[in-house]
Amino acid sequence: MLKRLPYLLILLTVLSLIGCGKRQEKGKTEITFWHAMGGPLGKTLNGLIEKFNQANPDVRIKAVSMGTYTALSQKIMASVSAGNPPTIAQVYENWTIGLIEGGALVPLQELMDEDPSFGPEELADFFPVFLKGNTYQDTLWTFPFNKGLPALYYNREMFREAGLDPNTPPRTWLEFLNYAQKLTKDKDGDGTPDQWGTAFSIPTCMAIFQSMLLQNGGRILDLRKREALFASPIGIDALEFLVDLVKRYKVAYITSGAYEHQTDFAAGRVAMIQGHIVSLTYMKPQLTFSPGIAPIPQGKKKAVMVTGTNIAVFKSSTPAQRKAAWKFIKWFTDTPQTAQWSKGTNYVPVRRSALQTPALGERFQEIPGLRETMMQIEYAVGQPKCAAWFEGRRYLEEDAIEGAMRGYVSAEKGLKKAAKKLNRELQKKK
Amino acid sequence: MKVSGYRKRLSPLFYLLPALVIIIAFRLLPILYSFFVSFFEWKLKRGAFVGLGQYKTLLHDPIFWKSLLNTAYFVLGTVPTSLLLSLFFAVLLNQRIRAMGAYRTTFFLPVITSLVAVSMVWKWIYHPRLGLANFLLGLIGIKPLGWLNEPTGIFKLTANSIGLSIPNWLGGPSLALVAIIIMSVWKGLGYNIVLFLAGLQNIPKQLYEAARIDGAGPFRSFRRITWPLLSPTTFYVLLMTTIVSFQVFTQIYLMTGPPVGGPQGTTKVIVYYLFEKGFDAGFDRGYASAIALVLFSIILSLTLLQRKLVERKVHYG
Incomplete structure (x- = not known):
């Protein structure tokens, strides 16, 4: 019997493979x-x-x-x-x-x-x-x-402690900075805050940058002229503002992973984060409090980017x-x-x-x-619809956003470098 | 039963067949096919024949050159370190002491652990705020480092810390890449140790006894007996570690970023760049195939070079 075992196994394998074939019921698509x-x-x-x-x-x-x-x-x-x-x-x-x-x-x-x-x-x-x-x-x-859309999440309890109204989240980026300054606290007095106004991952900065660009009348790229437009003075201002939150005002820090800012928010280390409207669904199991959710702060006009x-x-x-x-x-x-x-x-x-x-x-x-x-959604704008944006996104994120946020290049230099690379792609393909 | 000469010559082929079919179908043919693909404009489907066009674009692609440099840093950082450390530990583990099995197991554990799991653990070790690495540095009074977030070159960082200033191009691999190198050496160490151990145990004990009678100390007998007789193993380890290091991908993909290959593209190695071009953005199969073939040629010529230059010194018993 044992001698025949290999044959038996082969037979079984073949039979099971046949069983894997398409089994379509009649009349069913x-x-x-x-x-x-x-x-x-x-x-x-x-x-x-x-x-x-x-x-x-x-x-x-x-x-x-x-x-x-x-x-x-x-x-x-x-x-x-x-x-x-x-x-x-x-x-x-x-x-x-x-x-x-x-x-x-x-x-x-x-x-x-x-x-x-x-x-x-x-x-x-x-x-x-x-x-x-x-x-x-x-x-x-x-x-x-x-x-989806971006969303601002905030910790109502921290708002109350800082004397802010938990029912009026910041409406503009300047207000956001103002709030963040009040919410950043060094409780044990060791020189580094233990409660932060906000925290970003690099992809979050990327999302905020795009929103701010649109809100102040800027654009990411021009499909007709096949030209990147994010390195405009509006773009540079937007990115510099984000860098300043970290470097100058010291109300924000940059997290390592893609979603660590959410974890830190859930852990009560950070008072406000920009996330995605769906982040709430993901954060829910970690949250011990019910966070405030609001539209993201605005610039000169209202605009957000659809995802x-x-x-x-x-x-x-x-x-x-x-x-x-x-x-x-x-x-x-x-x-x-x-x-x-x-x-x-x-x-x-x-x-x-x-x-x-x-x-x-x-x-x-x-x-x-x-x-x-x-x-x-009433004032939301769509993502650029061109194949070059596949690579363009990466250039913007790598050369400009990450470079500037980590203090490796100036906002202007980083954006110009990324724009130059995207322009090359745009001219190459339709 | 008498077996005819014809059948005698054919029968090994028959036994090799299962392995050959797999190697040909999944290794050789794809290599040849990607050669073919690299001569075309090839996105979703085959486009125009461009001859050496993809290779020409490659020559003028600064990111390609940077990824090549990063790979070179990785290989230079990994191969000698791994070789020396594994030889050192193999010699130690070749002693007759108590609980030797336990020590050997400990060194081999990282090898059998999945690289994905190991990458996740090391990512935590390098976490700037919560990581073990910075905690240990803190114990000896060193300020926390950025590890995987630090794009500054390691030489530049060292120079800065003693108050010197050196230009960026002399900065060397970024601290992030060095962090990956440390982890990769740790991960591969056990495998090389086992190879060296096997090599060490092949050396006849009488030679050491004779050397001792002749008055040779441990260092002398290492230099005169162990090193030359171990050279086939050393050569093999050198060759394999070099090839594997050129192909580094998983730890880069899992530990760096977002965006992967960061900070500032300082950990973007050649295989990751190939992946990015061919599978992650743009789906440029033609271009990715060209990168693959450049990598193939580099590894092939390096291996041939090593055989030519290094193998002369190898002592095959």
């Missing part, structure tokens, strides 16, 4: 959905997908979490090269350009136009900034999926799959579902009408300040 929603976000997403699958017996959405956006982008690009992409996936704007150019996507416009039940009055309910962000050369290629991904349909799908994909996308972005999604994750609902739903109404009651934070 299966579509794969690659995403990067982990933790509490993934839970909410899976719940909604489950609901969709139950309500639509002819379709089955197979959701696969890739863990991180980096992994997701790698898997998408590799699968497109190899010719077996998923049916639908989350995509960032700067990936989309490459995918459109590579002929990998089906414009959602096409699927939408074929559907008589989805007219312009439906689209009019979507926040315009989302539609603009998904339109490339007058065609709606993708649909908004998980869209988060869109959803795309890949060309290699069959007509039946495309139809099913559109059905899912339409359902997911419909008022009740986008409200549910927003309630479970804190992402901004993609439709205006969702704000009136009882689901979100309850949530706004529960978390004071959340409605105002979400309403930043």
